Amino acid sequence: MSEIFDGSFTQQEPIPEEGIAAAMNVLRHGRLHRYNVDVGETSETALLELEFARMMDAKYCLAVASGGYAMATALRTVGVKPGDKVLSNAFTLAPVPGAIASLGAQPVFVDVTEDLTIDLDDLDQKLDQANVLLLSHMRGHICDMDRLMAMCDAAGVVVIEDCAHTMGAKWGDTWSGRFGVFGCYSCQTYKHMNSGEGGLLISDNPELMAKAIMLSGSYMMYGRHDAGPPAEVFDQIRFETPNISGRMDNLRAAILRPQLDILMDQAARWNERYCVLEDGLKNTPGLTVIDRPNQEHYVASSFQFLLLDWSPVHIRDVITRCLNRGVELKWFGADDPVAFTSKYDSWRYADPAPMPKTDRILQSVMDMRLPLTFSLEDCAMIARIIRAEVSAVWQGHS
Numbered sequence: 001m002s003e004i005f006d007g008s009f010t011q012q013e014p015i016p017e018e019g020i021a022a023a024m025n026v027l028r029h030g031r032l033h034r035y036n037v038d039v040g041e042t043s044e045t046a047l048l049e050l051e052f053a054r055m056m057d058a059k060y061c062l063a064v065a066s067g068g069y070a071m072a073t074a075l076r077t078v079g080v081k082p083g084d085k086v087l088s089n090a091f092t093l094a095p096v097p098g099a100i101a102s103l104g105a106q107p108v109f110v111d112v113t114e115d116l117t118i119d120l121d122d123l124d125q126k127l128d129q130a131n132v133l134l135l136s137h138m139r140g141h142i143c144d145m146d147r148l149m150a151m152c153d154a155a156g157v158v159v160i161e162d163c164a165h166t167m168g169a170k171w172g173d174t175w176s177g178r179f180g181v182f183g184c185y186s187c188q189t190y191k192h193m194n195s196g197e198g199g200l201l202i203s204d205n206p207e208l209m210a211k212a213i214m215l216s217g218s219y220m221m222y223g224r225h226d227a228g229p230p231a232e233v234f235d236q237i238r239f240e241t242p243n244i245s246g247r248m249d250n251l252r253a254a255i256l257r258p259q260l261d262i263l264m265d266q267a268a269r270w271n272e273r274y275c276v277l278e279d280g281l282k283n284t285p286g287l288t289v290i291d292r293p294n295q296e297h298y299v300a301s302s303f304q305f306l307l308l309d310w311s312p313v314h315i316r317d318v319i320t321r322c323l324n325r326g327v328e329l330k331w332f333g334a335d336d337p338v339a340f341t342s343k344y345d346s347w348r349y350a351d352p353a354p355m356p357k358t359d360r361i362l363q364s365v366m367d368m369r370l371p372l373t374f375s376l377e378d379c380a381m382i383a384r385i386i387r388a389e390v391s392a393v394w395q396g397h398s
């Protein structure tokens with residue numbers, strides 16, 4: 001009898017009891033808007049900003065409505081205008097080119113490598129096409145950030161990091177999100193902290209952060225941003241910056257603060273699960289596990305592997321066989337994009353040129369969520385199932 005996995009790939013852990021209690025407190029006092037504070041009170045949102053800035057060793061932090069909003073705001077503050085080009089990853093998810101398009105700007109896509117990171121050689125070729133790079137650490141894979149920053153600094157290209165999948169991760173000794181002028185995070189349900197929707201922005205640049213605060217809809221209450229720049233930085237910016245409301249509210253912040261306390265413990269639990277899968281899948285003929293360099297300290301809330309140069313028919317066979325045994329693999333190679341997995345050539349508003357190198361990788365990437373509701377034994381079973389089904393199809397066609 002073959003094993004069948006019956007866990008849910010979309011079931012996250014519950015919000016910690018402390019977060020539920022804090023949320024109930026906000027609901028009971030009714031001051032959900034971040035600027036609606038009692039005398040002497042600091043809002044949950046302002047506290048979350050202070051705590052996240054402290055943890056990331058950043059001067060400033062702003063909590064917003066979503067990761068997509070965080071990226072669009074970062075792009076606006078650095079001066080991206082309609083018609084401008086912005087470099088970004090070809091392998092990422094729709095909110096990333098969407099943030100660029102929301103400003104009327106045009107994404108210029110950069111290839112992906114077999115390590116699932118941005119192709120630095122291709123980036124090098126394209127650095128003269130734009131002044132800004134929106135770098136997506138897609139699925140938590142971090143490229144050689146030392147090389148990337150040296151290249152972008154030399155070319156005068158401003159880097160904004162999309163850390164939707166790297167909250168709590170580092171390259172060397174530096175947190176992901178601390179290399180670029182902004183680090184942008186998402187707190188949507190499947191991310192490392194879950195408030196349903198939500199986002200965070202961090203930066204050390206006072207002018208850019210003052211603009212971001214005004215953009216987010218601070219009216220003239222920017223003084224209530226304890227993790228923001230001093231009042232004098234807003235002197236001119238407050239008259240010159242439009243309000244494009246996208247604030248976070250106190251209910252979400254209340255849910256998030258206790259999750260920040262346990263972020264690195266959760267990271268360790270995700271990585272334990274990742275290692276079990278990696279061990280179980282290593283040396284499977286036809287299957288490539290992703291190489292992870294020593295400097296990369298990832299937070300593996302998902303798992304990817306490659307079926308390099310397999311035909312779509314055989315890949316579909318693997319996906320169906322795994323699904324029949326309860327293991328949901330997502331594929332970026334389908335002609336018609338489904339669920340979360342759209343890809344560069346389906347973002348037609350960006351008028352993308354064909355990218356054969358990227359197509360080869362997208363055709364081969366198998367992607368899987370790794371919720372913390374899975375036990376280590378669950379992960380071992382999932383690895384056994386994938387290994388068996390990949391091997392069966394491989395033996396049938398090799």
Ligand SMILES: Cc1ncc(COP(=O)(O)O)c(C=O)c1O
Pocket residue numbers: 066067068069092093095096136137138139162164165185186187188197198199
């Ligand atoms: C790679 C990546 N960047 C950014 C985002 C944007 O996050 P949000 O859904 O909070 O707008 C997502 C969301 O799934 C994402 O996967």
